[in-house]
Amino acid sequence: NAGVTQTPKFQVLKTGQSMTLQCAQDMNHEYMSWYRQDPGMGLRLIHYSVGAGITDQGEVPNGYNVSRSTTEDFPLRLLSAAPSQTSVYFCASSYFTGAVQGYTFGSGTRLTVV
Amino acid sequence: KQEVTQIPAALSVPEGENLVLNCSFTDSAIYNLQWFRQDPGKGLTSLLLIQSSQREQTSGRLNASLDKSSGRSTLYIAASQPGDSATYLCAVYSSNTGKLIFGQGTTLQVKP
Numbered sequence: 116n117a118g119v120t121q122t123p124k125f126q127v128l129k130t131g132q133s134m135t136l137q138c139a140q141d142m143n144h145e146y147m148s149w150y151r152q153d154p155g156m157g158l159r160l161i162h163y164s165v166g167a168g169i170t171d172q173g174e175v176p177n178g179y180n181v182s183r184s185t186t187e188d189f190p191l192r193l194l195s196a197a198p199s200q201t202s203v204y205f206c207a208s209s210y211f212t213g214a215v216q217g218y219t220f221g222s223g224t225r226l227t228v229v
Numbered sequence: 230k231q232e233v234t235q236i237p238a239a240l241s242v243p244e245g246e247n248l249v250l251n252c253s254f255t256d257s258a259i260y261n262l263q264w265f266r267q268d269p270g271k272g273l274t275s276l277l278l279i280q281s282s283q284r285e286q287t288s289g290r291l292n293a294s295l296d297k298s299s300g301r302s303t304l305y306i307a308a309s310q311p312g313d314s315a316t317y318l319c320a321v322y323s324s325n326t327g328k329l330i331f332g333q334g335t336t337l338q339v340k341p
Contacts, residue, residue, distance in 0.1 A: 157333040173328060205272060218263060220273040
């Protein structure tokens with residue numbers, strides 16, 4: 116089925132470890148983004164990309180890196196995990212039709228940093 | 230800075246009731262507004278997308294309205310069912326920043 120695929124679904128890290136959350140979409144969407152969802156905070160934008168080779172920061176980018184080498188993939192890297200990064204991470208992709216965008220979300224990665 | 234607020238944070242209603250969820254935003258410079266549904270432990274499912282030039286969108290028992298000048302949107306759910314129990318999130322795509330900004334959501338419980 117077409118959509119946004121995130122891996123892994125669950126992950127436990129120790130403080131200071133690094134890891135990459137994977138996100139892939141097969142809808143040829145130009146726009147991809149990463150959000151984190153915390154209780155009482157809603158979804159907050161971490162990084163986004165408007166196309167291959169172009170990325171920009173969102174509301175809460177510190178501690179995270181991204182790259183966009185292909186249209187399909189948009190991995191999120193945690194450089195040195197901290198307990199404050201315990202959260203549920205969602206990847207989303209969207210299309211442009213003039214100025215209109217519709218967003219498709221992945222099923223999320225639940226990350227715990229101990 | 231665009232801020233999105235959803236009231237109430239939680240709502241419990243008996244089955245069959247019609248209900249309205251509210252969303253307000255501070256900056257009227259938006260491309261569109263989107264309503265999502267999120268089930269516990271799951272991702273987000275898009276329900277309705279309203280372009281900035283539109284006043285409302287309908288899908289089945291759902292109707293979303295948009296008043297851009299006053300910074301408000303409502304999601305109307307007709308004849309609610311227990312299967313409608315979920316968290317409903319609204320998000321605006323800001324023209325100024327090119328970012329999708331979310332409200333904190335309204336958690337709905339429909340009791341049989």
